[in-house]
Amino acid sequence: MDKLQIRVPLDVPPALRGSYRDNYSRITHGVGRLMLMAGDQKVEHLNGDFFGPNIAPEDADPEHLFRIASQARIGAFATQLGLITRYGMDYPQVPYLVKLNSKTNLVGTEQQDPVSRQWQTMEQLARFRAVSGLQILGVGYTIYPGSSREAEMLTEAARMIFEAHQQGLVTVIWAYPRGRAVAEERDAHLIAGVAGLVACLGADFVKLNPPKVETGSPAEALKEAVLAAGRTGLICAGGKETNAEEFLTRLRQQIHISGAAGNATGRNIHQRPLEEAVQFCNAISAITLDDASVSEAMKIYRGSASMD
Numbered sequence: 001m002d003k004l005q006i007r008v009p010l011d012v013p014p015a016l017r018g019s020y021r022d023n024y025s026r027i028t029h030g031v032g033r034l035m036l037m038a039g040d041q042k043v044e045h046l047n048g049d050f051f052g053p054n055i056a057p058e059d060a061d062p063e064h065l066f067r068i069a070s071q072a073r074i075g076a077f078a079t080q081l082g083l084i085t086r087y088g089m090d091y092p093q094v095p096y097l098v099k100l101n102s103k104t105n106l107v108g109t110e111q112q113d114p115v116s117r118q119w120q121t122m123e124q125l126a127r128f129r130a131v132s133g134l135q136i137l138g139v140g141y142t143i144y145p146g147s148s149r150e151a152e153m154l155t156e157a158a159r160m161i162f163e164a165h166q167q168g169l170v171t172v173i174w175a176y177p178r179g180r181a182v183a184e185e186r187d188a189h190l191i192a193g194v195a196g197l198v199a200c201l202g203a204d205f206v207k208l209n210p211p212k213v214e215t216g217s218p219a220e221a222l223k224e225a226v227l228a229a230g231r232t233g234l235i236c237a238g239g240k241e242t243n244a245e246e247f248l249t250r251l252r253q254q255i256h257i258s259g260a261a262g263n264a265t266g267r268n269i270h271q272r273p274l275e276e277a278v279q280f281c282n283a284i285s286a287i288t289l290d291d292a293s294v295s296e297a298m299k300i301y302r303g304s305a306s307m308d
Helices: 014-027 063-071 081-090 122-132 150-166 188-201 218-229 244-258 274-290 294-301
Strands: 034-038 076-080 095-099 135-143 170-175 205-208 233-237 262-265
Touching: 014 095, 014 135, 014 170, 034 063, 034 205, 034 233, 034 274, 063 076, 063 081, 063 274, 076 081, 076 135, 081 095, 081 122, 122 135, 122 150, 135 150, 150 170, 150 188, 170 188, 188 205, 188 218, 218 233, 218 244, 233 244, 244 262, 244 274, 244 294, 262 274, 274 294
Parallel strands: 034 076, 034 262, 076 095, 095 135, 135 170, 170 205, 205 233, 233 262
Antiparallel strands: none
């Protein structure tokens, strides 16, 4: 891959442009693609993702997430600040991305349009960064375009992005069109519109669900969203746990056909036992960061190859 050219957003103060470049380069391993290990589901999906059939028993313990993140090759581990304050002292080597808003799935869209508000301020996060000594490279926030409450979330997200850039941090927006006004959340044209919306917020990356299509290739359909996102890197959610080879094939198509800038994967990693989770994480990183083939990545997953 070509040497990474980092475009520093103009809302990053001149004195912190070096910090932003360092954080961006570290979170993307110097290639501009993001391998985000998503661990925010403890709130979003409660315990449904962490305990039950076909889920590794150790996933019931929140520390399983930190053990994986500390041993695997990732860009950053995204989770809520509360978990980081409880476990970060034992895992200072992990690169973190703090998820600043979250909501549970107890209230369904049929009952009320979704809204997710910010838990901590950027000033509180700055104080934590100053005293913790942890590697906090960025922040994340979820928006639900199409919700009747979207204005609140868009306002918070825009302010968070500005304030994060003022601190030299990288920003990732989770963006899911959802609410009674949204007929099909996975419509390719709608997803592209949401990608463009996040670009207008000024985020560095947008995390989206890939589109579902009746005919044709989902990877081809995703191209519209990649174009709409412009200089905001588009990363795809990993979704529910699935066959490893199918997952890696889809990821490679998203990067090399669609032009996606990486992935955000949670359940497909942490629902596996520790050793397998680490190897699968490294297989994902091989495709995301090294342009590895699916067969090369599968060798890493099966433990017959190692990462440099």
